Amino acid sequence: MSATDRLDSEQVFHDRQALRRADTFRRDPERLRVDDEAWLDHETWISPAFTALGDVAGLCVLDYGCGHGMASVVLAQRGAHVTAFDLSPGYLAEARARAEANDVRIAFLCANAEHLPFADSSFDRIWGNAVLHHLDLGRAARELRRVLRPGGRAVFCEPWGGNPLLNWARARLPYPGKSRTPDERPLRPRDLRPLREVFPGLTVRGFQLLSMVRRVLRPGRLTAALEKIDARLLTCFPSLQRFCRYVVLTLPR
Numbered sequence: 226m227s228a229t230d231r232l233d234s235e236q237v238f239h240d241r242q243a244l245r246r247a248d249t250f251r252r253d254p255e256r257l258r259v260d261d262e263a264w265l266d267h268e269t270w271i272s273p274a275f276t277a278l279g280d281v282a283g284l285c286v287l288d289y290g291c292g293h294g295m296a297s298v299v300l301a302q303r304g305a306h307v308t309a310f311d312l313s314p315g316y317l318a319e320a321r322a323r324a325e326a327n328d329v330r331i332a333f334l335c336a337n338a339e340h341l342p343f344a345d346s347s348f349d350r351i352w353g354n355a356v357l358h359h360l361d362l363g364r365a366a367r368e369l370r371r372v373l374r375p376g377g378r379a380v381f382c383e384p385w386g387g388n389p390l391l392n393w394a395r396a397r398l399p400y401p402g403k404s405r406t407p408d409e410r411p412l413r414p415r416d417l418r419p420l421r422e423v424f425p426g427l428t429v430r431g432f433q434l435l436s437m438v439r440r441v442l443r444p445g446r447l448t449a450a451l452e453k454i455d456a457r458l459l460t461c462f463p464s465l466q467r468f469c470r471y472v473v474l475t476l477p478r
């Protein structure tokens with residue numbers, strides 16, 4: 226698939242998704258309100274990833290591939306000067322409505338992550354959730370380094386493709402919320418190379434080893450117990466991180 230076809234297909238897919246969601250928010254605009262704590266807890270990697278971003282008050286922060294814009298709102302509520310972009314005008318419309326419903330000011334724009342319309346060294350921090358695995362990582366990495374200030378940092382949460390059993394389940398099993406663009410792929414170890422070339426200080430932390438059953442079970446006692454076991458296992462045997470469901474990447478400039 227050519228780069229243009231890939232971008233077109235990404236945009237069409239996400240615009241369709243946003244259109245399906247738009248009806249819910251038209252009927253019930255209250256649902257645009259963001260519950261900060263609930264959002265931070267909606268996946269186990271979000272809160273630690275936010276911690277890796279550090280205190281954002283007063284900093285210029287980019288929400289990279291912002292989608293529905295929930296992270297943008299939480300960042301703005303923490304005092305960051307937030308700029309947020311996405312390829313999908315449909316998702317940007319939802320993100321704008323969400324910012325308005327939550328009384329925060331955010332600069333939104335439609336842009337391609339592989340060719341950013343920002344001056345060099347524009348941002349102190351960059352946040353991204355589930356977006357790098359849609360991109361040409363070589364191009365994305367160069368643009369990330371260009372727009373980050375020296376001493377700045379980017380943090381990304383991404384699906385990880387290092388577990389053959391999980392890859393099999395992703396490809397074969399039906400489960401709720403399983404809709405993907407044709408070109409997205411969970412990141413594999415070799416995908417980190419172009420990022421590491423540009424960000425030699427890149428660190429990778431895995432999340433959800435046994436507790437990846439959260440993907441199909443409601444959070445409850447079992448998932449909480451598995452999360453505790455995961456925390457112990459991943460601390461004692463860090464090499465098990467390669468079998469996790471998600472990773473948090475920290476890219477210091």
Ligand SMILES: C[S@@+](CC[C@H](N)C(=O)[O-])C[C@H]1O[C@@H](n2cnc3c(N)ncnc32)[C@H](O)[C@@H]1O
Binds near residue numbers: 310
């Ligand atoms: C799985 S969604 C994640 C959205 C959001 N970050 C979140 O936390 O839910 C991936 C997002 O990446 C966006 N995207 C995909 N390719 C892109 C590109 N080349 N430039 C900018 N955004 C892109 C999509 O439009 C979509 O909103």
